[in-house]
Amino acid sequence: MINLIPPALILIVGSLLVPLLKGRARQVYMIALPLLIVLYLFNLSEGIYWKVRILEYELIFGRVDRLSLAFGYIFAIITFISSIYSLHVKDNLHLVSAFVYAGGAQGAVFAGDFITLFIFCEVMAFAAAYIVWSARTKAAVGAGMRYLMVHIFGGLLLLGGIMIHYHETRSLLFNYVSLNGLSSWLIFLGFGINAAFPLLHAWLPDAYPESTETGTVFLSVFTTKTAVYFLARAFYGTEILIYVGAVMAIFPLFYTVIENNLRRVLSYTIINQVGFMMVGIGIGTKLSLNGTVAHAFCHILYDALLFMSMGAVLYRTGKINATDLGGLYKSMPLTTIFCIVGAASISGIPFTSGFVSKSMIISAAAENKLIIIWLALLFASAGVFSYSAMKVSFFPFFSHDSGIKTKEAPTHMLVAMGLAAFLCIGIGVMPGPLYSILPYSVDYEPYTAAHVIDQTQLLAFSALAFTLLMLSGIYPPEIRSINLDADWFYRKAAAVFMKFANNVLAKIEYNIVGQAYEFMVIKPVLKIARVLKLVDTSGVDGTYDRMAKGSIKLSDTVKIIQTGKAHDYAFFMIIGVIMLILIILIPIVI
């Protein structure tokens, strides 16, 4: 009985009650609703639930197995934590869209067929765009619109792929799809946009930093990780993902070094971390897939934690650029500690969650003798520590004192960050429970002496690089600026094209086409018109003129007869009648 309703439906329908509640009741509801989902999922057993037959199609809203459950658990947990973090939010639309977005993710993860999956992906895209817009700034409106455009494009690729796939296989079931042929490539790229594949990634650092302090926490969790789930289900062992993932793990790091907006730094680290997961999916062994799921689980926690700490800084100071901040550890000590826990976790420092999950993927790369990929992942681990984790925990809280005096984050934010930080360290110290929910049975020991010492060396010496570069002044100074990324192509290139159209094409049009038109069309037409006018005035008009004059003369002649007197007309009529009788009678008489 308990399994009658899909969790997605509970969240989406449940979200509609939020605007009806006020004050304390609303806060209780915002904690209770996601908590219900957490408890519900942890009591859910594997199987196929919630089948709905529509025409000839069977939609499956609940394919519950170990892979989908692991993502369902973490999505529910983080919805609960983010909801606590959002207790201060008054904007109803913001809260409803956040719950709908989280519900959409639950729906997508448990979708057993492509149609259900597609519908929930679209729900997520629209809900996420609303979350971006909820900041209600001009920049957010633009970024949200671009976000929506990119994801509608991705959705169309997916839908096209699904339709061709159905035509080929007569099946809509969402299972393994090997990468061959048009339909699978379209589905792959549709997922790839959501996973932020290189060059398809720019929507992420474009949109996420523009939302509110709470909105970005929700955004950081769902879209990329549902894509990780989709790819892990449909494209595991696809070799190209290894290389795509390695590129994703590395290229964002260069951006994090020079980026000034700290939430944009974190947005780039999402791509970097999802890159690890892509490598894991691409390798496709039990160890690497376990590593991918574990890493997604841990990443959601520490990434949300980092976004929450930056959100708290933004909420209290109204600033998020590294150039504007510094020295906040004095006024926001707890936020500082939570941020450091998140930073340690994302770096994979031993006894934090990142260590126990990331090392599974790195070990899988090594076991499969992928030297280049293995070196790339080590590079990415060292880099994300030095330039993402260090940056978001160093510049706002330490660095030079910016002189900003502020208060510690509100209690509910601290509780949310505390919960996430507790889980980050809990999983790091005791990975057993996490390993027990992974898709395959785990035969992996992260805490060997060699692992710990190697990873510690890697990170400590990359921290040395950061320290030496800072002390020597070689580290690139923070500059107020923006850094171009692939979104340039659809932001500026389109504008440049319009400028080109206005300035160059319009001039060419006016100067060449316009002149030619004037010379070849307008002038001859005017000449012909002049001739026609002459013909008209002399010939046509003259004729009319004469005809008119003629008819006036005729009228004048006729006027003589037309006297206007009744007896005159009667006289003419009698003459006429007599003439008529004569005409008829004469032939008869003769």
Added chain:
Amino acid sequence: MENKKMSKGLKKILTIFFLFLLLLIIIDPFIHKHSYFGFDEYLSFYGAYGLVACILLVLAAKYILRPIVMRREDYYND
């Protein structure tokens, strides 16, 4: 970060940090390594790799990427 006025606290933290690095190098030979490729069991391979990787990363970001992609804040004008 200027080097001129380094606070006492910072100096202390740096000293501890450097001692920690030294400790890592010293205990490295006593740890039994499971080598995957051969070269990864050299002494302090991971430390050396992390140091070099991060320096190269910064230099590339500062001298190659930044000149290409950096624009004024109002570049997009929105």
